[in-house]
Amino acid sequence: MNTPVPATSVHGYPHIGPRRELKRAVEGYWAxxxxxxxxxxxxxxxxxxAVAAMAAAGIAAVPSNTFTYYDQMLDTALLFxxxxxxxxxxxxxxxxxxxxxxxxxxxxxxxDAAPPLEMTKWFDTNYHYLVPEIGPATPLRLSGAKPVEEFEEARAQGVETRPVLIGPLTFLLLSKPDASAPEGFAPxxxxxxxxxxxxxxxxxxxxxxxAAVRLDEPALAADRTPEELAALRRAYRYLxxxxxxxxxxxxxxxxxxxxxxxxxxAAxxxxxxxxxxxxxANRDALAAAGGLGGKVLEAGLVDGRNVWRTDLGGALAMAASLLGLAGGLTVSTSCSLQHVPLDLAAETGLDPRLRERLAFARQKLDELALIALGLAEGTEALGDRLAAGRPAGGAFTDHQVRARLDALGAGRPRADYAVRVRAQRQGGAGALPPLATTTIGSFPQTAEVRAARAGLRAGRLPREEYERLMRAEIDRVIALQEDIGLDVLVHGEPERNDMVQYFAEQLAGYAATEHGWVQSYGSRYVRPPILFGDVSRPAPMTVEWARYAQSRTAKPVKGMLTGPVTMLAWSFVRDDQPLAETARQVALALRDEVRDLEAAGIRHIQVDEPALRELLPxxxxxxxxxxxxxxxAFRLATSGVADTTTVHTHMCYSEFGEVIGAIGELDADVTSVEAARSRMELVADLRDVGYRREIGPGVYDIHSPRVPSEEEIEAALRxxxxAVEPDRLWVNPDCGLKTRGYAEVEPALRNLVSAARRVRESLGS
Incomplete structure (x- = not known):
């Protein structure tokens, strides 16, 4: 051995369990x-x-205090x-x-007595965190012992862990002023x-x-003011x-x-x-700064956010270039592994050509050990494992897709909004009242619906019987919406497992996992598909379901699609070409679906982009x-329809102020957005930028089981x-209803329709 093997560390590890054991336990407690x-x-x-798996893989700095029942920011708020x-x-x-x-x-x-904390995205990931509320009088004191207890728990099983805390700067920067805070106050x-x-x-x-702790300050990856940097300096001088x-x-x-x-x-x-x-760029910045002196550099070299195998040669080259810039080097993940699935060994159904390119959390532990070994003993110590680290050959290429995109360019631009809205209000999409009511798309997925999908997937239920059950569910959802009195209906999406996975399973260039779950928020887990090659649509994906739903009612029914940016953001995406190029391929496939929906008589088409803010650098x-x-990419997906067709989009759980201008650039006719937990703060942004298209700020929070009253919804509408004229204001929940039950959804929607009518009548008088 030439030099001691460098230490290895992990920022965090999946804690939901290989079979989502935490989800069942938590939801069982709620029930x-x-x-x-x-x-x-x-x-x-x-x-x-989790501790045993990391210790067995030889991780020197095993983290503790990264487990949470719901969210680490919430845990930190309670801790203090x-x-x-x-x-x-x-x-x-x-x-x-x-x-x-x-x-x-x-x-x-x-x-029943209090709305929950606001929820938003954790930087540019698909994980959601709960936003602490801190005012001038909020009591701040050490109020718990969770980090100590979990350290001692791991020690009892024979593992000395390194407790992990969200750092003070990030905790306060990601918090919001509480309702009592005066203007100008910041947490x-x-x-x-x-x-x-x-x-x-x-x-x-x-x-x-x-012996050691780690304080995470991911807020430092964003632009920080001189005052914030001064606060950082003060914080770590004190600690x-x-x-x-x-x-x-x-x-x-x-x-x-x-x-x-x-x-x-200097801290x-x-x-x-x-x-x-x-x-x-951290490497050049580190060299320009003269390194860290005697401090240990913990180098994030294994990607904690994507599922591709590490380029071991590239990682070793980067690590070698860092050796003289610090007093010691620890090989680490780039971030917590909670953003990737637990173990590739569970995925026996993947194409072997794809599987050999992948590494999930468990495999990334082994990659850390290989990089550390290669640094200590040279690349020859890795043998054929170095070449196997990143299989050659590139992703699958579809020359027809690339030729179509070259020929299409940016697509035909739609007419100006003022022209389109006249065409739509003159009967193209059906006359609607001011404060038109609708929902975002999905309705509750009952146990019967989930059982039917599982039966079809397992081969126990014939497709003909499955489709009959889905049509019966659509009939029920359409009838319920008509009885409630909604103006624009949806088919409820009973056939969809997830708003990205459903489409990914029908698009060429995507692959789906069986057990690749990651946490989105709380007990809500998703299985992000893997986008590995050029994307195309072999056949229509939603048209027959939308056509059937429209045949069951005289009211307009929205067609529902997931937009190109969200299809990227909520997938594990190929990293061998720019994201913009991949987005155009997805947009082209969606464009084909949009045009087919219109041809089927659907005059309201919603292309959801809840992740637009999420991917913002x-x-x-x-x-x-x-x-x-x-x-x-959004305009490419939607620009093929007539002026009389109303294009909707939906966005949720984001800080929209930073992308409010881009919302207009999407050129959708109607944009529905999350606004309930933030008490309609978005309307100020809309007023400030002069937004003139139609808008549906969510009037109640579907992520909470509570049923909002008519008065609460009416107050939100007012x-x-x-900031929004009545003929431009839509009334809707802030997100889809898939995760709720009908016992909550039906009274909430009845209150929504009643509140909209009351406000509409008061405006008329």
């Missing part, structure tokens, strides 16, 4: 089938399995006592473990009061025997200069660290973690190019009317 003790026992077993006023009484009254869990889940899901204003809480926690971990503490590594990920690098290089901490997958100088190709 009353699982006790608090049984839920805690199931969680402890999952933590033990940042409980909003509306939940404090319930939290204080909790006298046993069940009471504690109920208070915790109330903040995440809401209760970061409370930094100096929060730091002693972190300091006390570090001291407790030190007393418990923790680093404490005597009774473990060794500290401050880690960032999801991109280049930029101006924060010299601040961390009195022992290590700095950088992402060299999403932020290869974290650095501002990279954002215009992304927004340009994202809008172009807030929206402060």
């Amino acid at each position: 009353g089938r699982t006790t608090a003790a049984e839920l805690d026992a199931a969680a402890a077993a999952l933590r033990r399995d 006592g940042a409980v909003p006023e509306r939940f404090r009484a319930a939290a204080a009254a909790a006298s046993d473990r069940a009471g504690e869990l109920d208070a915790y889940f109330a903040m995440a899901r809401g209760s 970061l204003d409370r930094l100096d009061e929060l730091l002693p809480c972190y300091g006390e926690l570090l001291e407790r971990l030190h007393r418990a025997g923790a 680093g200069e404490r005597e009774a503490r473990p060794a500290i590594t401050v880690s960032t990920y999801f991109g280049a660290i930029g101006a924060a690098l010299p601040v961390l290089a 009195p901490v022992e290590g700095v973690g950088l992402d060299f997958v999403a932020g290869p 974290l650095r501002r100088d990279e954002q215009p190019a992304y927004l340009a190709w994202a809008a172009e 807030r929206a009317l402060a």
Whole structure:
């Protein structure tokens, strides 16, 4: 051996279980089938399995405190006592473990008495976090011991872990002012009061025997102001200069660290973690800064967000170039592995040509060990494993798809919106009242619907019987909507397993997994498909279901598709060509479907882009190019229809202020957006930019089981009317209804329609 093998570390590991055991345990608790003790026992077993897997793979710095029942930002808020006023009484009254869990889940899901915390995307991923609410008077104190308890739990099984905390800067920057905060207040204003809480926690971990901790500051991958960088400097000077503490590594990920690098290089901490997958520019910045001196560099070399095998040669070359820039080198993942599925070994049905190109979380642990070994003993020590690290040959190419795109260019532009809206209101898409009511698309998926899909997939249910059951479900959903009084109906999507997977399973160039689950939020897990080659549509995907639904009613029915950006964002996408090129291929396939829907008599077509904000680059100088190709892809998908056809889009759980201009560039006729948890804050953005198309700001939050009252919905509509004229305002929930039950959905929609009628009548008078 030439040199000691470098240490290895992991930012985080999937905690949902190989068969979604956490989902069943949590949802069983919500339904009353699982006790608090049984839920805690199931969680402890999952933590033990994750720790054991990482330790067995030789990971030196095994993380702890990365497990969560719902969300780590929520856990951090509770850890430091940042409980909003509306939940404090319930939290204080909790006298046993069940009471504690109920208070915790109330903040995440809401209760009859209080709406939940707002939810939005974790940087540019498809994971959602709950947004803490912090005001000038929010009590901040160390109120829990979860990091210590999970450290001691792992120690009891013989593994010394490194506790992981969300860093103070990121925690405060991602929080929002509570309702009591005066104008101009920002949660970061409370930094100096929060730091002693972190300091006390570090001291407790030190007393418990923790040799090291990692504080995650992914907010440093975005543009930061001089004031924020000064706060960063102050925070880690305070924490680093404490005597009774473990060794500290401050880690960032999801991109280049930029101006924060010299601040961390000078901080009195022992290590700095950088992402060299999403932020290869970190290498040059590190060299320009003269390195980290005696600090350990934790180098993110294995992609924690995608499923392709690591280019071991490239990773080794990058690692070798870093060796002289720090006092030591640890080989790590680029970010937490919670963003990828658990184990490729479970996927026995994938094409072997594709399977050999993949690595899930368990396989990425082995890649870390190979990179560390190659650094210590040279590439010859890896033998044929180096060549096998990234199979050659490229992705599958479809020359016909590429020729069609070359010939089509950007597609034929639609007429100006003013021309289109006149055509639509003069009968093209059917006359509609002001404050037209609709839903986003999906209706609750009952146990019978899920059983029918599972039966078809397993070969137990003949296709003819499956289609009969789906048509019966569509009949029921259409009849219910007519009875409720909605103006524009949907077919309910009973045949769809997921808004991306459903289409991916019918598009060439995509592959689906059987067990490739990742967490989206809470107990909501998704199986992102794998986009590995050129994309095309062999046959229509939704047309017959939409045609059947329209035949069952005289009211207009919306056709429902998932847009090109979201098809990329919620998939594991090929990395051998620019995203913009892949987006155009997906858009071309969707364009064919849009035109077929119109030919089938569908005059409202919704192309959902909930991930438009999600893929926005974290650095501002990279954002215009992304927004340009994202809008172009949407227009390519939708520009083939007549002026009389109304094009809708939908977006949810994003900070829309940063992409509000791009929403107009999509050139949709109607845009429905999440606005319920943020109390219609979006309307101010709309007013400020002069948005003139039709808009449907969600009037109630479907991610909470509570049923909103008529008065609550009416108040939301009146807030929206402060910025949107009645003939441009649509009334809808903030997202699809798939995850809810009819016991919640039906009364909520009846209240929605009643509230819309009351407001409409008051405007008429």
